[in-house]
Each structure stands twice: as structure tokens, then as C-alpha cells.
Amino acid sequence: MEIESEPSLVLGIDTGGTYTDAVLLEYETRQVVATHKSLTTKRDLAIGIENVIEGIHIQDPAAIRMVSISTTLATNAIAEGKGRWVALLLIGYDPELISTFKMAGQFATPHYFFFEGGHDLYGREKKPLDLPAILAKVNEIKGVVDAIAVSSYFSPLNPDHENRAYRAIASICDLPVVLGHQLCTKLGSVERATTAALNASLLAVLHDLIIAVRRAMDRRQIDAPLMVVRGDGTLMSDEFAGRTPVETIHSGPAASAIGGRFLSHLDEALVVDVGGTTTDLALIEGGQVAVSEEGASVGQYKTSVKAANLYSMALGGDSHLTWGHDKAVEVGPERVTPLAYLAWLYPSVEAQVRTLTMRTWSHAKPDWLEYWFLLREPQESSDGVTPPLLSQRERDLVDLLRTGPQPVPAILKHLKVLHPAQAGAHELMRQEVVGKAGLTATDLMHIEGRYTIWNAEASAMAWQAFCQFNFMDPVELRQRVWTQMSEMIVHAIVTFLSGRPLPLPDRQRGLDGADRDMGRWFFYNSLYRAHPHLETSIRLRRPIIGIGAPAGIFLPEVARILNTELILPEHYEVANAVGAIAGSVMVEEELLVYPRLSRDGLEVLGYYVQASDERREFEELDDALANARTLSRERAEGAAIRSGASSPQVTVAELADGLDTYRIRAKAVGNPRLAR
Amino acid sequence: MELERNDTKLAYERIRERITTLELAPGSVIDDGQLADDLGMGTVPVREALKLLAHENLVIITPRHGLYVADVNIPDLERLSEVRLALEGLCARLAAERAMVDDITVLEALRQEQASTPADDLRRLIDVDRKFHQAIARAAQNRYLADSLERLFGLAQRLWYLALPQLGFLPSAVERHLELVEAIKARDGGRAEQIMRSHVQDFYDQVRQVLAERRGMDSELT
Numbered sequence: 001m002e003i004e005s006e007p008s009l010v011l012g013i014d015t016g017g018t019y020t021d022a023v024l025l026e027y028e029t030r031q032v033v034a035t036h037k038s039l040t041t042k043r044d045l046a047i048g049i050e051n052v053i054e055g056i057h058i059q060d061p062a063a064i065r066m067v068s069i070s071t072t073l074a075t076n077a078i079a080e081g082k083g084r085w086v087a088l089l090l091i092g093y094d095p096e097l098i099s100t101f102k103m104a105g106q107f108a109t110p111h112y113f114f115f116e117g118g119h120d121l122y123g124r125e126k127k128p129l130d131l132p133a134i135l136a137k138v139n140e141i142k143g144v145v146d147a148i149a150v151s152s153y154f155s156p157l158n159p160d161h162e163n164r165a166y167r168a169i170a171s172i173c174d175l176p177v178v179l180g181h182q183l184c185t186k187l188g189s190v191e192r193a194t195t196a197a198l199n200a201s202l203l204a205v206l207h208d209l210i211i212a213v214r215r216a217m218d219r220r221q222i223d224a225p226l227m228v229v230r231g232d233g234t235l236m237s238d239e240f241a242g243r244t245p246v247e248t249i250h251s252g253p254a255a256s257a258i259g260g261r262f263l264s265h266l267d268e269a270l271v272v273d274v275g276g277t278t279t280d281l282a283l284i285e286g287g288q289v290a291v292s293e294e295g296a297s298v299g300q301y302k303t304s305v306k307a308a309n310l311y312s313m314a315l316g317g318d319s320h321l322t323w324g325h326d327k328a329v330e331v332g333p334e335r336v337t338p339l340a341y342l343a344w345l346y347p348s349v350e351a352q353v354r355t356l357t358m359r360t361w362s363h364a365k366p367d368w369l370e371y372w373f374l375l376r377e378p379q380e381s382s383d384g385v386t387p388p389l390l391s392q393r394e395r396d397l398v399d400l401l402r403t404g405p406q407p408v409p410a411i412l413k414h415l416k417v418l419h420p421a422q423a424g425a426h427e428l429m430r431q432e433v434v435g436k437a438g439l440t441a442t443d444l445m446h447i448e449g450r451y452t453i454w455n456a457e458a459s460a461m462a463w464q465a466f467c468q469f470n471f472m473d474p475v476e477l478r479q480r481v482w483t484q485m486s487e488m489i490v491h492a493i494v495t496f497l498s499g500r501p502l503p504l505p506d507r508q509r510g511l512d513g514a515d516r517d518m519g520r521w522f523f524y525n526s527l528y529r530a531h532p533h534l535e536t537s538i539r540l541r542r543p544i545i546g547i548g549a550p551a552g553i554f555l556p557e558v559a560r561i562l563n564t565e566l567i568l569p570e571h572y573e574v575a576n577a578v579g580a581i582a583g584s585v586m587v588e589e590e591l592l593v594y595p596r597l598s599r600d601g602l603e604v605l606g607y608y609v610q611a612s613d614e615r616r617e618f619e620e621l622d623d624a625l626a627n628a629r630t631l632s633r634e635r636a637e638g639a640a641i642r643s644g645a646s647s648p649q650v651t652v653a654e655l656a657d658g659l660d661t662y663r664i665r666a667k668a669v670g671n672p673r674l675a676r
Numbered sequence: 677m678e679l680e681r682n683d684t685k686l687a688y689e690r691i692r693e694r695i696t697t698l699e700l701a702p703g704s705v706i707d708d709g710q711l712a713d714d715l716g717m718g719t720v721p722v723r724e725a726l727k728l729l730a731h732e733n734l735v736i737i738t739p740r741h742g743l744y745v746a747d748v749n750i751p752d753l754e755r756l757s758e759v760r761l762a763l764e765g766l767c768a769r770l771a772a773e774r775a776m777v778d779d780i781t782v783l784e785a786l787r788q789e790q791a792s793t794p795a796d797d798l799r800r801l802i803d804v805d806r807k808f809h810q811a812i813a814r815a816a817q818n819r820y821l822a823d824s825l826e827r828l829f830g831l832a833q834r835l836w837y838l839a840l841p842q843l844g845f846l847p848s849a850v851e852r853h854l855e856l857v858e859a860i861k862a863r864d865g866g867r868a869e870q871i872m873r874s875h876v877q878d879f880y881d882q883v884r885q886v887l888a889e890r891r892g893m894d895s896e897l898t
Contacts, residue, residue: 131778131781132784132785135781135785136785139785139788139789167778167814168778168781171782171786171807171811171814172782172785172786172811210683211683211717214683214720214721215716215717218718218719223720
């Protein structure tokens with residue numbers, strides 16, 4: 001008997017804050033076949049995705065059985081307020097309560113409106129739904145907003161008013177409508193409204209991305225299912241993602257954690273992903289990414305989206321290195337383009353840096369190491385709608401930068417201003433017309449030869465000039481930067497795991513006298529071994545899995561301080577893209593079982609089983625629970641298959657929610673179904 | 677829930693709009709690759725969408741000569757009006773018998789929107805009219821009836837656009853819609869059916885007249 005050994009390739013793509021990574025994996029043998037990195041184009045992620053698919057050189061597109069993508073798009077769009085305009089219709093919410101507790105800022109849209117209706121804690125209609133008022137409002141705003149979100153009071157217990165509003169709104173306008181109860185079964189009314197509004201604002205954003213990826217696949221004759229990573233690291237089909245984009249919040253870091261687990265084969269570990277812009281921490285427990293039950297937060301918004309329990313810090317390979325007070329090097333929090341890259345792109349920069357090393361001390365201030373450069377011409381607007389109106393100063397700046405990258409002092413002199421804030425660059429930088437470059441950890445990695453793709457010579461000269469300014473030894477100072485970054489990560493790990501902030505100690509005042517608090521002293525002494533006689537130590541019980549290109553540099557020290565083992569699996573620099581394809585397809589269906597009360601509320605007449613779109617009624621609780629178990633199992637399994645799972649396994653859990661209310665949660669998990 | 681907006685559905689909606697608004701002229705050849713580029717979409721969903729439209733008789737697929745937009749002619753119009761007259765009438769009757777409070781609220785809202793839309797905003801008027809008919813179909817609570825009407829409506833809308841330069845918007849429609857909503861509210865099935873039938877009949881009479889006049893002009897010219 002002959003077994004045909006046609007390879008089953010899967011393509012994973014991760015669009016991070018700095019890099020878009022791709023990995024081609026043989027699915028059965030789990031071997032990495034090819035990897036590629038390209039720069040993320042924030043103003044249009046599709047460009048970076050095109051480049052990375054181009055760059056990975058796919059020999060036989062027909063062999064690709066699945067493409068999966070993790071994306072920071074949703075998280076960024078929320079954090080930067082770039083989602084679409086949404087009208088949030090609140091049914092049965094108390095306007096006074098919202099304003100007394102200042103909760104309106106939580107709604108993620110300034111266009112929210114109150115209507116009568118809603119249900120109570122037992123799913124009974126609190127007030128009749130004021131549908132005419134809703135339709136009148138929709139008519140008034142439908143030309144202004146891009147999507148509508150509806151959240152009704154206690155809708156998870158009784159979605160009737162949301163469903164009725166949906167049917168009526170969909171009859172009079174073509175805008176997409178998002179309902180709160182479909183995204184969340186928790187009872188918190190503000191979080192539900194926030195989640196619905198954010199989901200509505202992201203619909204078009206994610207939809208555009210999916211179409212862009214589909215087109216890129218089309219052009220290369222890749223005919224395969226497309227999956228999108230959720231915030232908890234599981235996968236959903238592109239169609240599901242198109243409807244619930246809010247679930248992709250934090251999908252990038254979650255994919256890294258999944259990838260780290262996949263490559264290291266460890267079921268218990270702390271994953272530390274050192275990227276270009278941020279370092280993200282996540283825990284692997286029992287082979288899964290630990291999930292936060294509370295719901296993910298983005299910026300100021302608290303959602304009810306289930307996402308990996310993450311800790312993210314603004315520290316990465318491209319964190320800007322600058323001089324702070326007392327001859328201390330500051331690392332970040334700003335992310336800049338590494339000088340090595342800029343000099344590789346523009347040879348003029350290397351020459352400029354070279355002249356700097358020959359200048360006298362007073363003419364070689366470290367500001368000369370910060371460059372501004374033109375990323376693109378300003379007329380092509382980032383959102384494609386309104387061409388940005390340039391002020392005279394902005395035009396002057398763009399004209400100057402058309403001649404090539406310039407160091408900041410030269411720019412200020414040319415524009416005849418004293419301070420960078422006067423140079424009109426702020427808006428241009430926000431629109432990604434002008435970029436900022438400077439010394440970064442990535443440059444130091446070039447100097448040490450750990451990283452060789454860009455101009456190491458320019459990095460070395462720039463670092464020399466930087467050190468000279470404070471008469472420091474370049475080798476020693478480099479070592480100090482590494483130590484400092486490791487310490488920052490250690491503090492983040494302790495903060496993340498303990499749930500308590502542990503600020504960096506004030507080195508100037510010495511560790512011992514810095515803090516009179518015994519608990520703090522214990523920590524500091526354990527981390528820095530400061531005391532001559534008392535030895536304390538702190539031990540991380542799990543190994544650290546390092547991910548991302550700079551992980552190999554900072555993390556050995558981190559592991560040493562925390563007395564644990566560091567594992568850098570093969571291909572750890574693209575583990576995030578591996579994670580995009582290594583996840584399982586998962587769908588959860590949660591049903592609520594709660595009592596039906598008599599009008600006076602004194603008597604239990606029976607029990608309801610409430611699903612998102614149907615409700616059943618039973619006399620006995622046991623019958624209701626048994627029915628809910630069967631129904632949730634069927635629904636979860638069906639949804640998982642529709643979402644691209646192959647033979648999903650279903651588990652059902654039952655949680656008492658108080659007040660004679662129960663949550664029946666079915667979870668269907670399966671491997672993604674590959675094409676053919 | 678009908679929120680699903682996958683590629684195919686989006687492509688379907690966009691192409692259908694281009695056909696019913698005559699942007700893709702009756703009888704013209706469709707180049708699916710070019711169409712995919714125009715729409716900024718992949719060829720796979722565009723092809724799927726064209727198949728769906730062929731099922732609706734808006735696109736003709738021939739095995740040898742490729743794809744083209746279905747032609748319009750007067751005999752077609754007669755057959756189409758026969759079926760629509762009967763089905764829309766039935767639909768209005770059932771709506772009067774079965775409409776829920778929410779359905780009537782929707783019809784009211786659409787009627788008011790129609791009344792307040794300026795007469796020269798034709799696209800919007802046509803859109804509101806379509807939604808009005810869809811809302812009645814929904815109130816009739818018969819999925820098969822609604823599906824059938826939806827398919828026919830695409831063909832009817834194209835006729836409307838064809839006649840538009842001469843026809844404009846039917847001023848009687850606003851009045852008719854008001855009467856219809858009143859009849860449905862009063863649960864008067866017979867009257868609802870009668871109003872709807874004459875409303876649809878009016879439409880076809882006028883379209884027929886416009887097309888016949890135009891044909892006359894065309895033949896005089898040639």
C-alpha cells in the first residue's frame with residue numbers, strides 16, 4: 001500500500017506593532033518550512049501583509065491548506081480612536097444613574113441615546129419597548145453613523161427588546177446592527193454596552209482587513225480557509241471574525257503565547273514576548289493560555305470580551321535610548337525607528353553620524369542622534385477621506401525632509417524654531433507622514449553582531465557619540481542597558497504575577513535606604529542581592545519561554561534573577577506567527593436557566609432556558625437544566641463546525657449564578673479543518 | 677441573524693445594485709476579472725455572486741459565450757407584472773391579517789420617511805419603497821412568499837430605473853402607502869389586497885407606457 005505524502009502547509013501571519021511575521025508550517029509533522037519578517041505598515045496593514053506573503057516565497061500555493069492571521073488591528077483602532085462612528089441605543093438604562101456615576105465615558109462612543117424598555121433580574125419586562133422613538137432616532141442619525149449598537153437592560157436574561165429593535169431597525173436602514181446579548185452573557189450592563197459599541201465600530205475595520213488578505217491570497221492562487229485569532233488564542237473563521245471583530249482584542253500576544261507553547265512543548269510556563277514596541281507576558285496553564293475571566297480592557301474601556309490574561313509594557317527592541325537625569329540611560333517608552341535601519345535605507349545618515357563622532361564635545365549633543373524622515377508624501381491621506389490641510393510650517397518641514405532624513409537640531413535651525421514641539425511635526429507623525437529614528441536596543445544588537453540585517457557601522461558610531469557625551473565606556477554602558485532592560489522585565493513579571501505594582505528601586509538612594517517597607521525590601525534584596533549578610537531569593541516556579549528577536553539578550557538575566565530556566569525554542573523569533581496557526585478552533589455557547597416568577601414575585605412558576613435567540617420553558621428545574629445541557633452542546637458543536645473546526649469535542653460546565661440562576665456553558669474545541 | 681456580511685454576500689449586493697440601477701446595462705457582457713478589480717474584491721466571491729444573480733434571472737450564464745446582463749423587453753414585463761400583482765396582493769392581505777405591533781411601527785416609520793423625502797431624491801425614494809414592500813412581506817410572515825417577492829423585486833427595480841428619466845417618482849405612491857398602512861392597521865385584508873394590486877398595476881401601466889413610447893421613438897429614429 002502506498003501512502004501519498006503530499007505536504008499540508010499552513011501559513012500563519014502576525015501583524016505586530018513593528019513587524020509583520022509569517023511562517024509556513026508543515027501541519028502534520030509540525031515542522032517550520034519557512035519564515036519571513038517585514039515591517040508593519042500601520043496606516044494600511046494590508047501592505048505589510050502583501051509584502052510578507054510575497055517575501056515568504058511560496059513554491060506551491062495549492063499545497064496551502066489554511067491561512068491564519070493574528071492582528072493588533074482591533075486593539076490599535078480602539079486605543080487610537082480610529083474605529084468607525086457608532087450610535088449606541090440603550091434600552092431601559094437609567095440616564096441619571098449613568099450620569100451620576102459618570103459611566104458615559106465608558107460607552108466608547110459619544111452618540112448614545114436612551115429609550116424606554118428593558119427587563120428585570122427575572123427577565124420580566126420592566127417597561128414596554130418604545131419602538132417608535134427608536135425608529136425616529138435611527139431615521140435621524142442613519143446618514144451620520146456607520147453602524148448601530150443596541151444594548152437592552154438585562155438582555156442576556158431576556159433579549160426580546162434587543163431582537164425586536166434589531167428587526168425593526170434592519171427593516172428601515174442598511175447599517176450593520178450589533179446586539180449586546182450576542183456578544184456577552186454577563187449581566188454587567190455598562191460593559192455589555194461598551195462591548196457592543198466597540199464591536200460595531202470595528203466591523204468595517206476588520207472587514208476591510210479580511211478582504212485585503214483574501215485578495216492577497218487570491219493573487220497568489222492560495223485557495224484555503226482563512227482563520228483569525230481571538231484574544232484568547234483560539235481560532236475562528238473569517239466570517240465569524242467579520243461579525244465579532246471585538247473578539248480579536250489582544251489576539252497578537254495571545255498568539256505569541258500559543259506559539260511559544262507549541263514550539264517548546266511545555267504545558268506550564270511564563271511566556272515573555274519581546275517585540276519591537278512592547279514586551280508582553282502571558283501564562284500557559286495546562287497547555288492553554290490563561291484567560292482573564294474579567295474581560296479585556298483596552299485603553300480606558302472595559303469590555304466583556306474573554307481574552308488572555310496579559311501584561312503589556314512599553315519596552316521592546318525599538319525602544320528609544322536617551323540620556324535621563326544623573327547620567328542614567330532611559331529606555332523607552334517611545335518606540336522609534338532604529339538608526340541602523342535608517343542608515344541602511346539612506347547612506348547620507350551614516351555620513352552624518354560619522355562627522356558627528358569627529359566633532360568636539362559641545363557640538364555633539366545627543367539630540368544630533370535623533371532623526372526625522374519622510375515616510376510618505378502627505379497628500380495620500382491615511383483614511384482616504386479628507387486630505388490633510390498642511391500649515392506653512394508643516395509644508396516647510398516636509399520640503400526639508402524630501403531632501404533626506406535630518407537630525408533634529410538641524411531641522412530646528414532650518415525652521416528657525418527653538419524647540420521640537422514648535423516644528424509642526426506632531427500631526428505629521430500621527431498620520432505617519434514623518435517618522436522618528438534614534439538609538440535603540442536593536443542598534444546595540446547590531447553592534448554586537450547578534451543582528452546583521454541593517455547598517456551596524458552607523459549604529460556603532462552613533463553609540464560611540466552617545467557614550468562620549470557623558471564620558472562613558474561604550475562596552476560597559478551597553479552592558480548596563482541590557483541589565484536595565486532585564487530588570488524592567490523582572491519587575492513587570494513580579495507585578496503581573498503578584499497583582500501588585502513593584503516600581504523600580506531608586507538606584508541613587510541605594511537599595512537599602514530606598515524603602516523602609518519590609519516587604520519591598522524583601523523583594524529588592526531578592527532581586528538585587530544587595531545585603532551583605534541577609535540572603536533572600538525569589539523563585540519563579542515555571543520556566544520562561546522567550547519569544548521575539550531580542551529575547552535571547554535580556555531574558556537569560558531575567559531567568560537568573562528569578563531562579564528559573566529560560567527556554568528559547570527553535571524559531572522563537574517568529575513564535576507569534578506560529579501561534580496564529582497552532583491554536584484550536586473554539587466556540588462557546590452559554591445558556592441561562594432562571595426561574596419564572598409570578599407577577600407578585602413570590603412564587604416560582606417554572607424555569608426558563610434562555611439562548612441568544614430562543615427561550616424554552618419548563619416546570620421543573622432538573623428538566624430545564626437537562627434541556628439546557630443538551631441544547632448548549634448541540635449549539636456549540638454546530639457553531640464550531642460552521643466556524644471551521646473538524647470534529648469538535650464538547651464539554652459542558654454548569655455554574656450557579658445565585659438567585660436560582662444557572663449558567664450552562666458548552667465549549668466545543670477542535671483542530672481547524674484544512675482545505676481538501 | 678442576518679448580519680453575516682461575507683465576501684460573497686457583499687459582492688452579490690454590489691453587483692446586484694449595479695445591474696438594477698443599469699450601471700451594468702441590460703445585455704452587456706460581464707468580464708468577471710474586471711468586475712472583481714472594480715469592486716476591489718477577489719474573483720472567487722464575485723463568481724459566486726454572479727451565480728446567485730443568474731439564479732435570479734438578472735445574469736445569464738452561457739457555456740460558450742460567457743456572462744452577460746439579462747436583457748429587458750416588454751413581453752417579460754407582462755409576465756413579471758402578472759406574478760407580482762398576484763403575489764404582492766396576497767402579501768398585503770396576509771400582512772393585514774398577521775401584522776404585529778412592531779411591523780406596523782416599522783411601516784409607519786417608512787411611510788413617514790417616504791413622505792418627507794424630497795421628490796428629486798430618486799435613489800432614496802426607490803430604496804424606501806423597496807424597504808416598504810419588504811416590511812409588508814415580513815409582516816405577512818411567510819418566508820417563501822417573501823423570498824419570491826425579493827427575487828421579483830430585483831427585476832422590477834431595473835424596469836423602474838429604465839423608465840426613470842420619463843417616469844420620475846410616482847406621486848400617488850405616498851398616498852397609496854398611507855392607505856395601505858391604514859388598511860393593515862384596521863386588519864382589513866380585502867382592502868389591503870385591493871390597494872396593493874392597484875398600486876402595483878399603476879406602476880406597470882406607467883412603465884409599459886414609457887417603454888412603448890421610447891420604443892416608438894427608437895423605431896422612428898432608425
